[in-house]
Amino acid sequence: MNPSSSPPDSSPLPLSQQLQLIKDLQIFKIQGSDRRGRPLLRIIGKFFPARLVSAEAVKKFLEDEIFPNLKGRAFSAVYVHTEVNRGDNFPGISALKCIYDAVPGNLDTVYFVHPGIQSRLFLATFGRLIFGGAGYGKVKYVTRLEFLWEHVRRKGAEMPEFVHEFDEEMEWRPTTVDYGLESDHPAAIHTFDSTVSTYSMRCIA
Structure with a gap:
C-alpha cells in the first residue's frame, strides 16, 4: 500500500505502547483450523481499543507478529462481533481499508460471527469500498456458534x-434474520426502509 494513503496516527500512545496493548489484549490470535485444515486467525472486535490504537500500529503488529507465523499458507479468519460498541471499537472506514490492505492474498474466508442488522447494512453499503469486490465476497455471516x-x-x-x-x-x-451461514443478504437489507439512518457510517455496531 502507498504510505501516503495511510490514515494519520491519531493514537495518544507511543507506537511501542500501542503494539504492547494489542498483544496484551489478544485481539488477534492464530488458533485452531477450519474444516479444510486451514489455520484460523481469531479476531475479537470487543477487545479492539479504537481510541488508543492506530491503523498503522495494527498493520505493524499483523505484519510482524501474525502473518509471518502463517508461513504463506492459505488461512481463514473468524471475526467475532459480539458486544462491539461503535464508539469504542470501530476504527473508521479509512483505518479499516488501511488494515485490510495489509492482509495477504492467501486469506480464504472471513467468518463474521454475531453480525447485527446495522453491521450488515454497513458492510452492504461500504464493504466493496473497503475490501474490494473479491475481499467482500469472502465474508460469510454466522449468526450462531453452532x-x-x-x-x-x-x-x-x-x-x-x-x-x-x-x-x-x-x-x-x-429475529427476522435466518440462522446459518450467509455470503450476502439482500433479503435482510430490503426488509428495512433504505432511507433510514442505518446507512450512516455511525452504525457499525
Missing part, C-alpha cells in the same frame, strides 16, 4: 465466555 462449528473445528477455536453467553441468549431472542 453454525460456525460446521465450518471450523471446535477443538482449538477458543471463544471468550461473553461470546458463549450472548450465543445462549440468542436462542430466546426473536
Whole structure:
C-alpha cells in the first residue's frame, strides 16, 4: 500500500505502547483450523481499543507478529462481533481499508460471527469500498456458534465466555434474520426502509 494513503496516527500512545496493548489484549490470535485444515486467525472486535490504537500500529503488529507465523499458507479468519460498541471499537472506514490492505492474498474466508442488522447494512453499503469486490465476497455471516462449528473445528477455536453467553441468549431472542451461514443478504437489507439512518457510517455496531 502507498504510505501516503495511510490514515494519520491519531493514537495518544507511543507506537511501542500501542503494539504492547494489542498483544496484551489478544485481539488477534492464530488458533485452531477450519474444516479444510486451514489455520484460523481469531479476531475479537470487543477487545479492539479504537481510541488508543492506530491503523498503522495494527498493520505493524499483523505484519510482524501474525502473518509471518502463517508461513504463506492459505488461512481463514473468524471475526467475532459480539458486544462491539461503535464508539469504542470501530476504527473508521479509512483505518479499516488501511488494515485490510495489509492482509495477504492467501486469506480464504472471513467468518463474521454475531453480525447485527446495522453491521450488515454497513458492510452492504461500504464493504466493496473497503475490501474490494473479491475481499467482500469472502465474508460469510454466522449468526450462531453452532453454525460456525460446521465450518471450523471446535477443538482449538477458543471463544471468550461473553461470546458463549450472548450465543445462549440468542436462542430466546426473536429475529427476522435466518440462522446459518450467509455470503450476502439482500433479503435482510430490503426488509428495512433504505432511507433510514442505518446507512450512516455511525452504525457499525
